[in-house]
Amino acid sequence: GAGVSQSPSNKVTEKGKDVELRCDPISGHTALYWYRQRLGQGLEFLIYFQGNSAPDKSGLPSDRFSAERTGESVSTLTIQRTQQEDSAVYLCASSPRGTGTYNEQFFGPGTRLTVL
Amino acid sequence: QKEVEQNSGPLSVPEGAIASLNCTYSDRGSQSFFWYRQYSGKSPELIMSIYSNGDKEDGRFTAQLNKASQYVSLLIRDSQPSDSATYLCAVANNDMRFGAGTRLTVKP
Numbered sequence: 001g002a003g004v005s006q007s008p009s010n011k012v013t014e015k016g017k018d019v020e021l022r023c024d025p026i027s028g029h030t031a032l033y034w035y036r037q038r039l040g041q042g043l044e045f046l047i048y049f050q051g052n053s054a055p056d057k058s059g060l061p062s063d064r065f066s067a068e069r070t071g072e073s074v075s076t077l078t079i080q081r082t083q084q085e086d087s088a089v090y091l092c093a094s095s096p097r098g099t100g101t102y103n104e105q106f107f108g109p110g111t112r113l114t115v116l
Numbered sequence: 117q118k119e120v121e122q123n124s125g126p127l128s129v130p131e132g133a134i135a136s137l138n139c140t141y142s143d144r145g146s147q148s149f150f151w152y153r154q155y156s157g158k159s160p161e162l163i164m165s166i167y168s169n170g171d172k173e174d175g176r177f178t179a180q181l182n183k184a185s186q187y188v189s190l191l192i193r194d195s196q197p198s199d200s201a202t203y204l205c206a207v208a209n210n211d212m213r214f215g216a217g218t219r220l221t222v223k224p
Binding site: 033035041042043045048056091103104105106107108109110 | 162165204
């Protein structure tokens, strides 16, 4: 595809339910990132995938959050037992390379999650 | 101390003026520096990247990097109302760190 795509674009759920967010990176990009952005706030790093290496999970806020990636393609971010403080826009970004020089990230449109 | 610091703003400039956005970072080993623009309700969009000391110009945008001072800036010449957005500074070494962003308003 031409860019990073994410689905759904909007998700409204009830407190305590599980949600799954999907990200399709740009074809050929080896690195994939998930961020959370609360209203009016900056980007909060969640998790980073680079090829077949073990993901960097250092930003996940709790064990209710998990993510998977199949090879260098689709990634899913799962939030279990959602809480109201999980309400935010979840952004996915991909990069042609991982860490190091020239690692520009390209962002998807985001998924707006609202937990009632 | 935050790893990447930006003035939150809002920064307001009149149309046609130069807007100057500043960013400082704490990791001296940082190698890559980026400016992203984020319109309200939209995702960040890469507008400039810079890797070596000095200036880099692209149209109305100029990025300036001073690694000794751990400082990177973005100048927007001939500012337009359409430039009104939040500008995010990002710094990369082994990973990418984003500042909280500076909100810019260009008044007609």
